Amino acid sequence: xxxxxxxxxxxxTQPVTGLKAQLRRAERLKKIxxxxxxxxxxxxxxxxxVLPISSMLWRSIDNxxxxxxxxxxxxxxxxxxxxxxPDEAVFAxxxxxxxxxxxxxxxxxxxxxxxxxxxTFRSLLxxxxxxxxxSTELSWTEELISIDPRWxxxxxxxxxxxTAPLTTDRYLLASLDLERNAEGQIVKVAENQQxxxxxxxxxxxxxxxxxxxxxxxxxxxxxxxxxxxxxTSNLLLICVLLxxxxxxxxxxxxxxxxxxxxxxxxxxxxxxxxxxxxxxLVFNRIGVFFAMVHVLLPFMILPLYSVMKGVSPSYQRAAxxxxxxxxxxxxxxxxxxxxxxxxxxxxxxxxxxxGYYITPALVGGPSDQMVSYYVAYYTNxxxxxxxxxxxxxxxxxxxxxxxxxxxxxxxxxxLVRS
Amino acid sequence: MKLKNNTAKHLLTGGLLSAGLVLAGNAxxxxxxxxxxxxxxxxxxxxYTPFAQKAGITLTPGDYNGEFARIRAMVETGNVSWDxxxxxxxxxxxxxxxxxxxxxxxxxxxxxxxxxxxxIHECGVGTFVWSTVLAYDADRLSRAPESWADxxxxxxxxxxxxxxxxxxxxxxxxLMADGVAADDVYDVLATAEGVDRAFAKLDELQPxxxxxxxxxxxxxxLVAGDVVMSxxxxxxxxxxxxxxxxxxxxxTGSLYDLDYWAIVQGSSHVExxxxxxxxxxxxxxxxxxxxxxxxxxVNPAAIAELSEKQAARMPTADxxxxxxxxxxxxxxxxxxxxLEQRFNAxxxx
Numbered sequence: 001x002x003x004x005x006x007x008x009x010x011x012x013t014q015p016v017t018g019l020k021a022q023l024r025r026a027e028r029l030k031k032i033x034x035x036x037x038x039x040x041x042x043x044x045x046x047x048x049x050v051l052p053i054s055s056m057l058w059r060s061i062d063n064x065x066x067x068x069x070x071x072x073x074x075x076x077x078x079x080x081x082x083x084x085x086p087d088e089a090v091f092a093x094x095x096x097x098x099x100x101x102x103x104x105x106x107x108x109x110x111x112x113x114x115x116x117x118x119x120t121f122r123s124l125l126x127x128x129x130x131x132x133x134x135s136t137e138l139s140w141t142e143e144l145i146s147i148d149p150r151w152x153x154x155x156x157x158x159x160x161x162x163t164a165p166l167t168t169d170r171y172l173l174a175s176l177d178l179e180r181n182a183e184g185q186i187v188k189v190a191e192n193q194q195x196x197x198x199x200x201x202x203x204x205x206x207x208x209x210x211x212x213x214x215x216x217x218x219x220x221x222x223x224x225x226x227x228x229x230x231x232t233s234n235l236l237l238i239c240v241l242l243x244x245x246x247x248x249x250x251x252x253x254x255x256x257x258x259x260x261x262x263x264x265x266x267x268x269x270x271x272x273x274x275x276x277x278x279x280x281l282v283f284n285r286i287g288v289f290f291a292m293v294h295v296l297l298p299f300m301i302l303p304l305y306s307v308m309k310g311v312s313p314s315y316q317r318a319a320x321x322x323x324x325x326x327x328x329x330x331x332x333x334x335x336x337x338x339x340x341x342x343x344x345x346x347x348x349x350x351x352x353x354x355g356y357y358i359t360p361a362l363v364g365g366p367s368d369q370m371v372s373y374y375v376a377y378y379t380n381x382x383x384x385x386x387x388x389x390x391x392x393x394x395x396x397x398x399x400x401x402x403x404x405x406x407x408x409x410x411x412x413x414x415l416v417r418s
Numbered sequence: 419m420k421l422k423n424n425t426a427k428h429l430l431t432g433g434l435l436s437a438g439l440v441l442a443g444n445a446x447x448x449x450x451x452x453x454x455x456x457x458x459x460x461x462x463x464x465x466y467t468p469f470a471q472k473a474g475i476t477l478t479p480g481d482y483n484g485e486f487a488r489i490r491a492m493v494e495t496g497n498v499s500w501d502x503x504x505x506x507x508x509x510x511x512x513x514x515x516x517x518x519x520x521x522x523x524x525x526x527x528x529x530x531x532x533x534x535x536x537x538i539h540e541c542g543v544g545t546f547v548w549s550t551v552l553a554y555d556a557d558r559l560s561r562a563p564e565s566w567a568d569x570x571x572x573x574x575x576x577x578x579x580x581x582x583x584x585x586x587x588x589x590x591x592x593l594m595a596d597g598v599a600a601d602d603v604y605d606v607l608a609t610a611e612g613v614d615r616a617f618a619k620l621d622e623l624q625p626x627x628x629x630x631x632x633x634x635x636x637x638x639x640l641v642a643g644d645v646v647m648s649x650x651x652x653x654x655x656x657x658x659x660x661x662x663x664x665x666x667x668x669x670t671g672s673l674y675d676l677d678y679w680a681i682v683q684g685s686s687h688v689e690x691x692x693x694x695x696x697x698x699x700x701x702x703x704x705x706x707x708x709x710x711x712x713x714x715x716v717n718p719a720a721i722a723e724l725s726e727k728q729a730a731r732m733p734t735a736d737x738x739x740x741x742x743x744x745x746x747x748x749x750x751x752x753x754x755x756x757l758e759q760r761f762n763a764x765x766x767x
Contacts, residue, residue, distance in 0.1 A: 105490050108516040119752045126515055192617075193756075195763040202766075261578075262642040283628055366583055366629055366765030374762075382755050 053396075059389035063168035065113040066160065069106035070097040074164040077157065086157050091140040094160075098125065099132055110163075112383070116170070117159035124150055158182070171390035196374070196391065200398065203370040206285075206360070207353035210292045214300040214349050215342065217293070222304035222341075226311075237305070240298050248295060252362050255291045256282055259363075287363035295359060296352060300345040307341030343410045347403070354399055371395045446475045448690045452504040453677075454481025457546075457711055464706035465698040473693060484509060489682060493518050498684040502691045505542065507747040510678050514541035520681040520688060527692055529699050534734060536744035537716040542678030543695050546707065547714035549674040549733035549742065550587050553650040555640045556666045566595035566671045569647055570619070572626050580636050580648030583629035585761035586750055587649060587673055590743075592619040594671045604746045613757065617764055629765070640665055656712035656731050667731075669738035675745040676716065708732060 067074035072093040080086040101107040107125070114121035131147040144151040151157075162168075173179055173186060177194040181187050188194070221240070225233045243251060258264050259282035266278040281287055311334065319329035357372035371391055378388035450466065452458045458481050470477040480500070482488065486509055492498045505513065513519045519541040524530045530538060537544025552569055556562070558577075563569060569579060569591070581588050590603050596619045598606050606612035620627075628645055630636055636650035637658040652672075658665050679698070681691045697703060704715035705723035714734035715721065721729045721736070729735050733742070 102517045103494070105494065105516060108512065111515060115752065116755075119756055122515065122752055123748070192760050193763055195759060195766060198763075198766055260639075260642060261644045361631060366762065367767070369762075369766075377758075382758070384755060 056389045057393050057396075059385050060171050060393045061167045061169065062386065062389075063113075063163065064166055065109045066163040067166060069101050069110045070094065073097050073160070077161050078164050080157070080161060082154075082158055082161060084154060085141070085152065088139050088141050090157075091144055091151075095132060095140045095144060098129060099134075102129070113163055114159060116384070116386075117162060118156075121159070124148060124156075155182075168386075171386040172394070174387060175390040175394050196371075199369070199371055199374060200394070202368070203354060203395075204398070206288060206292070206368070206370060207350050207356075209289060210296060210353045211300075211346050211350040213289065213293045214297050215346060218297055218300035218304055218345065219342075222301045222308055225301070225305050226308035227313075240301050243294065244298060248358065249362075251295060252291050252359050255287065255294070255363055259287055259290065282363050283365045285364070285368050288360050288368045291359045291363045292353060292356060296349045299348045299352060303344040303348065304338065304341040307338050307344075311337045339410070343406075347406060351399060351403075354395065446690075447478065448475055448502065448687050448694055449478045449480060449500050450502045450694065451480045451482055451500050453484065457713065460707050460710035461698075464703050464710065465694070468703065469694055469697045472697070473690070475690060477694075486513070489513065489518050490516070493683045496684060498682050498686070500682050501685040501687045502679050502681055502694055504545065505678050505680050507675055507678065507745070508751055510539060510542045510680055511747050511751050513680065514539070518683050520683055520685065522681070527696060529696055532719065533699060533716045534718060534739070536674070536676055537678075537699075539678060542680040543699065544676040544716040545679050545698060547674050547676050547716060547733045549652040549669075549672045549714070549738075550582075550649055550745075551652050551655070551672040551733075552647060552668040552670075553636060553640060553655045553665055554647040554668070555643075556664045558643070558646050562666065563647060563668055564670060565668070566591050567597070570595040570623050572623070575646060577626075577646035578628045578644060579623065579626055580630050580639055580645040580650070581627050582649055583631050583765070585757040586745075586754065588620070588761070589613070589616040589757065590673055590745075591649060591671065592616040592623075595619055600671055600741050600743045603743060604749050608749065608753070613760070617760070620764070637663070637665060652731070652733055653712050659731075669733075670741040672733065672738070672742040673745050674714070674733045674742055675747070677713075714738075 070093070073090060076090045076093055077086055080090065098107075101110060107129075111122045111125055114125070128144065128147050128151075133143065136143045138146075141151075162170075170179070174189070175196050177189050177197050178186050179189050225236055225240075228236070256263075260266070261278040261280070263282075265281060266275075269275045270278065281290070315337070316329050316334050319333045320326055324332070354370075355372050356370060357376055360368050360370055361373055361376075372395070375388045375391050375395075378384045378391070450461075452461050458479070462479060466477050466479050469475075482503075484506065489500070489503065492500060505519075510519070514521075521541055522539070522543060524538065527543070529543075533544065534547070536547075552563060552566065554563055559575060563571075563575060568575065581591070589607060593603050593606055593612065593616050594600060596615060598612075607616065628639065630639070630648065633651045633654050636645075636648040637654050639645045640648055640650075641658065641663055652667060655665050655667055679695050681688060681695075685691060698707075699717055701715075701717050701719035701723060704717045704720035707713070708715045708720060709724055709728055712728075712731050714732040716734065718734055718736065718739075721732060721734065724732065730737075732738065
């Protein structure tokens with residue numbers, strides 16, 4: 001009561017601004033309420049989406065292993081001009097920090113990082129640690145060189161120098177089959193190490209192929225579903241959805257059983273006399289297409305079906321009654337109305353196919369593995385998270401670029417209208 | 419209900435009390451961690467129970483999935499509750515490098531001469547051996563293949579071959595097929611020419627290879643007739659043989675690897691741990707273990723105590739060890755990534 005009275009007096013003395021203030025306050029309150037309602041979702045998105053992705057992107061350029069475990073060495077060696085040997089201060093700092101790195105798991109981290117520069121670094125560090133005295137009468141330069149002559153090598157110290165800055169472009173370059181040579185220029189890697197450009201191309205080709213096949217198979221089926229009486233179409237729809245309720249692994253394994261040399265498909269074909277010896281249907285590209293199309297087909301059918309359900313058949317009938325050829329009526333009148341469904345279905349299937357990993361790993365050969373296979377390989381098998389993050393980041397960029405192009409190509413108005 | 423609750427309470431108190439006792443009298447206790455499963459069960463019967471009885475101590479068994487981070491966390495916080503841990507060879511190499519395991523004093527342990535050389539490691543003692551071998555379906559081949567050169571011989575043995583999708587094992591086999599002596603394989607593979615040579619040899623066989631990813635695939639393919647020969651893990655083939663399949667193994671040029679016992683750095687029961695390792699490396703206990711699961715004993719004397727049929731399946735039987743080599747883990751830890759990338763680039767062509 002008192003507060004209302006107070007506002008009334010305030011409004012009385014300054015009528016216009018008082019009302020405005022009230023309005024503003026009411027609006028602010030509304031905004032806060034709205035924000036509070038959205039807050040859990042926003043928080044969830046930040047925690048589950050923005051943070052992991054940014055930390056992953058950071059890992060693709062992260063180079064902090066050596067500078068964290070050996071801060072003094074990292075600072076000192078960056079001042080070195082890269083010719084001859086670094087001065088005694090670097091040697092001394094390195095010896096001291098190498099000794100301390102055994103505690104806290106630091107040694108493992110720098111060992112792994114330095115091994116990317118040179119595969120023999122880990123054993124060099126082991127040998128050096130074993131021979132390292134607590135103090136020395138000689139200089140640390142002489143001491144280290146007496147333990148292993150490789151410390152007398154400019155290349156050894158250049159490798160450490162490359163690992164000293166906080167960021168590196170080596171993982172991103174490696175994901176594009178590029179590297180820096182000794183002079184720091186960007187060059188192609190040796191031909192027998194070139195892999196990822198091809199893998200990216202292959203990923204796009206497989207995802208595009210799967211999307212096209214899904215569209216060609218899914219469109220007629222969705223059309224059938226949309227035009228049949230409800231009771232029949234519901235039954236068919238359940239058949240479409242059934243694979244959703246089966247584990248991906250089970251479905252993939254079932255394809256292997258069906259398609260292998262002694263499998264049902266080959267046995268059936270041989271029984272009918274169409275072929276004399278089993279044909280290779282699995283562990284190659286054919287198997288990948290079979291299994292992926294099967295898994296992804298519902299994602300094409302469902303958006304198509306929902307759009308087609310809303311298309312009135314009278315337009316097409318009108319076109320025919322006005323003299324259009326039935327195909328022309330279908331192509332020029334019906335298909336454009338389903339464009340938003342086609343757009344949604346293709347983009348959904350394409351983007352899901354881009355990230356496919358377990359299906360190609362199980363039913364594909366070594367030349368059918370997609371980018372995410374290598375992401376998983378680097379994450380789980382070799383623990384090289386820099387490479388995994390770089391490949392993932394590039395895949396993300398490629399996907400976003402394609403999505404933007406696609407957005408331009410598909411008529412925006414078509415999407416809005418339906 | 420009330421009675422049940424009371425019983426549960428008593429059990430709980432009893433459990434807590436005995437746990438407390440174990441902690442208090444920890445000089446007479448030992449915690450041994452393995453990978454569990456069938457192998458863990460065999461260890462329980464062959465090693466844990468008899469050792470606890472004989473030494474009069476409390477042995478607390480446990481299992482894990484090879485989570486390296488847990489061991490690291492224990493060592494770093496100084497709160498070491500595990501004493502002896504079963505580790506695979508790449509983890510042993512890494513852990514030894516990072517100082518997570520106690521270096522083994524082999525003179526104190528005193529069993530160096532009883533074990534196969536590969537069981538002896540700076541930071542670990544091998545406990546069993548498994549092997550990657552050449553397996554084939556004896557019903558489908560005119561004669562038994564005798565070497566990896568025969569594996570490459572597609573004229574005499576037509577049909578597909580299974581190999582593991584990856585550089586590890588595959589490159590070693592290719593070099594042996596090209597005539598490199600088993601003992602020289604890693605020396606050759608450490609040179610650029612040796613790697614080129616291995617890939618050139620793989621080029622010859624490429625159209626005939628079906629690559630496997632999981633260990634269960636080779637026996638399945640062999641039985642289904644998809645491939646006539648395959649590289650395979652010996653334990654998987656032994657399991658298929660138990661099921662009555664006529665699968666055979668050629669042991670020449672097989673690659674064996676070990677699981678090791680390692681003592682966690684900072685364990686307060688190092689002496690008991692040594693006793694345990696010594697106990698579990700004896701011929702009779704090793705034979706007890708290997709008779710329950712087809713992993714080979716590291717102590718060759720154990721073979722004599724197995725049945726003839728069991729002994730023939732062990733990677734460490736004399737006849738099977740001939741021409742076999744140990745996987746060089748240090749080599750693969752250092753060069754693995756580079757070679758795997760080259761393998762992937764090669765296989766993509």
